[in-house]
Amino acid sequence: MAGVLALSACTPEPEPVEAATEVAAPAVSAADLEAVMEDSAAGWNEGDMDRFLAIYSDAPETSFVGSGGLMRGKAAMEERYRAAYDWSQPDPAERGELTFETEDVRPLGDTHALYIGRYILTYPDGGEPVTGYTSLVFAREPEGWKIIADHSS
Secondary structure (H helix, E strand, C coil), X not given: CHHHXXXXXXXXXXXXXXXXXXXXXXXXXXXXXXXXXXXXXXXXXXXXXXXXXXXXXXXXCCEEXXXXXXXXXXXXXXXXHHHHCCCCCCCCCCCXXXXXXXXXXXXXXXXXXXXXXXXXXXXXXXXXXXEEEEEEEEEEECCEEEEEEEEEC
């Protein structure tokens, strides 16, 4: 036993290992989400369905809730938009010109955020604008900020 104690007394203490420092992704800013919202609106206004829908996550559980109820996945959303609006030409006369007004942006941790805003569809012929509110949950994906849940009314 004395030999073990003597040996342990001669063994140097291990050097503390520094923990690896992770660089956290910066929190989302209103400008981050407004930029992707503007790009999506530009797709709508140009009649480019793919660009308009690029803001949504490709995950099959991505959801949209509106007056027609709950739907999941981009394919269902595309079907809904194609049935409800004229996409035959880039002119937004029939679809309306889409803009968004940001009401609130709230980080939900480092990888998610809540966007609350107002959508406005104006018609070049002077028709009555259509407007409503939207609550969007965004997730930070490798391709950037993507909507995973959309509730618009």
